[in-house]
Amino acid sequence: MTDWINSVQGTAVGHQVAMGLALMSAFLHAIFGALQKGRHDPWLTRGAIDICYGLIAVPFVVFVVPWPEPHMWLIFAGAFVIHSIYKIVLAMCYSRGAFTVVYPVVRGTGPLFTVIGAFLIFDERFTGVQWIGVLVLLCGIYGLAVYNLRYLTEGRETLKVALALAVLTGLIVATYTTYDAYGIRASSDPFTFLAWFFMFDGLSFMPLIAVARYRRMANPPTLPPLLARGLIGGIIAYFSFGGIILATRLDNVGQAAVLRETSTVFAALIGWVMLKERVGPRRLKLMALIALGAVIVQMGG
Structure with a gap:
């Protein structure tokens, strides 16, 4: 698989893949x-997800992928720091705002700064x-955020803080996207980078934070559903991230x-x-604008 990926990198086939x-x-x-915003406290869910995908990575690190080159250790350390900051700020964001409010802002801030970072690096x-496609996409995403800011009735006392954290999270998303792209290109084997990244990222401090919060809760959730959510999220993370x-x-x-x-x-x-959150006709139109922007970017390349 590694040889095939290296052979199609930068080709028309690689583009389609x-x-x-x-x-x-x-x-x-x-x-x-x-999953992280849903049924359980987002800190608990993220801790469960992290420990699951970290443990899944261990046998691949030990038995499957080649050992990282010496220069990769510093890259892994940088990725660990960036992703740790991202997870903390994102959990703070989800703790203060509705999913359909904060998620568009997080994802909308990321692409603009990622494109700038990709140009510089x-x-x-x-x-x-x-660029017209990027602007159309951003108009849709931030239009969605403005609409939510004007018309949302629930949780307005923390909404402005949630949106500010969402913008900050989006900047961190752009940082880790660009940095991870650099990291996976610096490794001769992409699956070595992915396996070690998931092990380091999963077996870190988020599970410890989750355990500490769980112990302090007056009515903590039952563990089996939480761990099941963590396992599902951990598997999804491999294919998503x-x-x-x-x-x-x-x-x-x-x-x-x-x-x-x-x-x-x-x-x-x-x-x-x-999550039973309302999505009206205006939001649907703004979401169509987001999709249109992505199509323009794809067709204009």
């Missing part, structure tokens, strides 16, 4: 976000048509990042169906 991975990541990332350039990181190795980092932000559309539908 990368776009497919980005769309898959978009759908699965929306499910992942709904990888010398990737968007065409004029693609792993898929987009692999896509950035195969093709244009900025284009994959923009296409992934169609997850906002999936997130709104999931919030409506699973």
